[in-house]
Amino acid sequence: xxRDPLSPLEPGRILLEDQELAAEEExxxxxxxADHTGWHCVATAPFPCPAAGCDFVAEFMTAAxxxxxxxxxxxxxxxxxxxxxxxxxxxxxxxAYDPSFGPSASYYAWEAAGRPVHGIRAT
Numbered sequence: 220x221x222r223d224p225l226s227p228l229e230p231g232r233i234l235l236e237d238q239e240l241a242a243e244e245e246x247x248x249x250x251x252x253a254d255h256t257g258w259h260c261v262a263t264a265p266f267p268c269p270a271a272g273c274d275f276v277a278e279f280m281t282a283a284x285x286x287x288x289x290x291x292x293x294x295x296x297x298x299x300x301x302x303x304x305x306x307x308x309x310x311x312x313x314x315a316y317d318p319s320f321g322p323s324a325s326y327y328a329w330e331a332a333g334r335p336v337h338g339i340r341a342t
Contacts, residue, residue: 255323258288260316261301263309278320280304280311283335285324288316296326 261280268275268284279286280300289297292313304311316323329335 253323253325253328254318255288255316255325256318258290258316258323258325259292259294259297259313260286260288260320260323261297261304262312262314263304266309282324282329285322285329286316286320287326287329288323289326294326300326 263277263279265276265278267273268277275284277284281287287300291297297313301311301313
């Protein structure tokens with residue numbers, strides 16, 4: 220069904236127009252003032268970012284190049300992610316996070332933000 224572009228929209232419908240997408244990609248960040256020192260993270264064997272053309276190499280479980288951290292060492296989600304890293308041969312170890320590891324993000328803040336990532340490995 221064609222619609223006259225000048226006719227009013229019906230309630231509950233929107234008109235989509237061509238829009239130019241922003242070319243610059245921004246990585247998600249957590250609260251920049253958050254101090255996760257002493258929280259827990261999962262150190263792993265180094266692995267490359269799966270995004271095409273990205274040369275970032277992670278040594279921790281990351282999301283959008285941020286070290287994911289959990290407040291509790293025995294958090295079920297931390298343990299689940301460590302188990303998954305073990306299954307793919309990344310030799311995970313739960314360690315206390317230190318800012319020298321790089322920028323961090325709370326796992327739960329990352330989850331609440333919709334679990335943004337920088338790249339996804341092609342299957």
